[in-house]
Amino acid sequence: MASPDQCGRGRGFNTNGSAEEANIQPPDLKKVLVLKKADWLRIADETNEVNKERERLREAAKQREELHLHSKEMVKKWSHTVLGQRKKKLEAKKVREQMEEEKRKQMDLEEANYREQKRKEAVKKAEMQLYYQTDRVKGLHSALLLTEVLKEREAQIELKQQTKSATKKVEKEILEKIKTREDEAMKQQEEKTLQKRHERRVFTEDLKNQIKENELTREQQELKEKQKDREEIQRLYELHQSQQRTAAERQVMHKRNIKKACMEHLEQRDHLRKIEAQKQKTEEEQRKLFLTAKQKMTKLRKEKDKEIIREAQDRREMILNKLVVTQQQQTLHEEQRTAKAAEELDARQALLHLEQQQKKAVMLKSITDHREIIRKEKEMRSKISEQKTLEETMSKMEADRIFAEMKQQEAKKKGEENEKLKQFIIAQMAEKQARDQHEMTEDRKYGEINAQLIAEEEKNFQEYSQQVIDAAAEKKKNVFPLNKAARRGIKAGDSSTFRGVQPTYLVQDETGTPMPRYVTCTTENIKKLHEAADIHEAKRRLGFTWS
Template identity: 50%
Template sequence: MATAPVIQYGRRSGSSKKKHAVEEKKELQPPDLRNVTVLPKAEWLRIQGRLNHSNKYNESLNEASKQREAMHLQSKEVVKFWSNTIVGQRQKKLEAKKIREELEKEEKKQIDIEEAKYQEQMRKAAIEKAKILQYYETDRVKGFHSALLLTEVLKEREAQIELKQKKEETSKEVNTEIMTLMKRKEEAALELEQQKALQRKLDSQATAEKLKQQARENAMDREREMLEKKKEAEELQQLKELFLWEQDMQKKRKEDEKRNIMQTHMEHIANRDIIRAIEAQKQEMEEERRRLYAKAKQKMSKLRKDKEEEIYREVQVHREKIINKLTAQQEEKANNKEEIIAKAIAQQDAKLAQQHDEKEAKRMAMLDSIASHREAMRQEQEQKEKEDLQNAIELLNAKKEADRIFIEKQHLKAQKMKEDGRTLQDLYVNQMAEKRAKEQQIRKQQLDLETKNAELIAVEEIQFQQYAKKVIDTATEAKKNTYPLLKAARDGSGGGLGPIFGGVRPSYLVQDETGVQLPSYVGGESQDVKDLNETRDIQQSKKRLGFTW
């Protein structure tokens, strides 16, 4: 079998590019079957086995792991129901725990049911209690309880009155004994007071003796004080004389000091006059020097002034020379200026003439333009009038068309309003029918409500009368005053004084600014008069009045 040469790292040494290109062309050509080697099957399988050896090894490993897993599952299924294994014991414990939890759950359910029943009973009891409390909070029951409280108060008052009477009876018997005892106490107190008065008298006598003794002692003390004061006065007199002598000595010393001071002052005044004379002499010398200095200064200023006048005169002469020279130059310039002015005037006249010609040409051009503008404006005005006329005709036609359309719209609008009116009328009729039906329904509901309310009032009245009867019977057995209870337990709810109407006893008020309730005059006599005047049987009334037909 011929093999192609192997080339590594580029072209083979000793070969050229052309030769390499020829070899590439040969390789691209189809193989020659005469040069192809055919392998036997065994050799081919051997080569394939060597190449696929790693894949078979992996497959065998996977197969072995699957077999082990199947055996493990089979062993688990076998030992699953064994009781002497760790897993079996754990399973048994779990089952026992599950059964125990189910039993506990059933017990808790039973406890919850019992608790729910107990809570239901408590709720019912609370509701009943709330109903009773709510019933007690009604106005009628509160009024009845107030009457019951009044009954208790009246009973207590009667007991207190009875107790007071008993106390008064017992106090009458005790008063005599108390009076006797009080007399004895007064006699003993009077005797004790007499003894105290005697003792006070003796005490006052002893006190008087003591006061006399104290007065004598005070007189002796005053005499001693007078002697002491006299001695003190003599000593003070001596001290006063000594003080006056010292004052005289001080006055003498002060007079001597004053004389010395005066002498010193006079000497000072004499010295001051001498000093003033010396200072005056010095001032005169200073004044003389100032006068000499002023004279010298005046002389210097006069010399300076003369010098300035001389300089001024020289300056004036020089200035006059300059002015004369400038005047000559100005005259020469004036002659030249006249010539220049003449030339300028001629140029100005020529310029003005040229400007006048230009203005005239502009004016003529302006007049021509104004005439052409007027003609254009006239033509434009005529064209505008024609257009306005055409627009007016078109506007008139448009107005006629708009009027026609408006009339048609108004006609359609009237038809629509008529149809809307019919629809609205039907709607009103339906609404009125619905309103009437609704009012009838509301009236029916009100009647039903009033009926139910009357039934409830009747039931409440029965309950109240039963409750009031029990309380009144209990109060009667306790021998209490039952009049307030009987008054509060009258038929009909409400605290009014009027007749019963619909199970309610209303209140009738006076029609004035007071607004108080009308009193009730229902009594035996008024009831007899009512029975006498009220007509129950017309035949009986006829007989009573004497009518025979």
């Protein structure tokens, strides 16, 4: 980067200052840099944003582009150039790809036609196989097989007759040769028989000797085995006896233990019974003592009561006697004292009566107050009870009203639901009747189409059977089974047709007989029961009798 001195300014020069300050401070000539003209022009161009090199390069590129375009225009039609050869190769490649595409399209078309032809052949083959699976064609093929069998049978019979007539002469020679061979064989057989008898006799004698030796050996072996068995039996018997003795001793010991346990149990039970009896006896004695003491106490109480009564009577009699004596003695001054006592008694009685009246008044007042309080409480309870009863009655009446309204709403809702159900059932029955009518129409149309298909199948079958019969007649076969199969046909069930196959309802047994189609009064009644012609009659029959 250039310094300020190199750019033509002194060190103390201020760019923000004025020209007078520059004149006052002149630059140092030793530090001033003198530029060349080219550098000065370059700096001036950069300052003026002029880029001659860029302009030159742009002009050169433009000239090259023009020369290139001119050259392309000149060599466009040259054939020996690289571009021309490339263009020819591209055009040839394009033509070749078009030809290959045409070939591929042609091959695809041929492949599609071939597949379509194969598909048609497969469909035709499948239809023929289905046609061959029908009952009538199977019957016709069975008849054709029968004709083949009959033809083969006739050929076999003819061959058998020819063979029989041709072999009659040969049979005599063969019989003579066979007889001669049989005679020689008989002689050889007799010789072999004699030889075998001799060999059998020798073998029998050897076998008898071997049997005798084997019997002796077996007898000795049996004796040894019997001795061993006898010893084993003796050992087992002794072992059994010892086991029985041991078992008997064990059983005796077991019985003794059981008896001992039983005796101990009985002794314990007797001891418990004695303890229980002693306890009961003690309780009985205590009860008796208690009863005796109670009776004594009762007797003493009665005697004491009698004594108290007697003492009271004696004291009363003594008092009466004393009173009589005292009364007799105090007769004179009794009147005064009696009068005084009577006055005191009257005063005392009056005071007592007044106190009693006051107490009675207080008591009556308290009773009255209590009764008033009770009455008020009773009235309050009665009012509360009446209020509760009234509220309960009102709530019951309100509940009854709500219940009645709910019942009325439920009845109304039920009536509306019944009406909706009625309309729904009527609509369903009408829809069912329309559907049944439509199904009957469809069945009728289906029957017509089925009849046409059956007629067409019958025509095809007759043509096919006639071809088979003609071919069999040309081969001089028996065509009676074929005529019978072509004339008979198989029709059972509802005679419906499904892609050339007529269903046959057969008996489920070894015969496989086709079942007939019956239409009786019972079937008609069942049909009437399940298919109603009149909607109103059906509603009455089902019980839908709403008003």
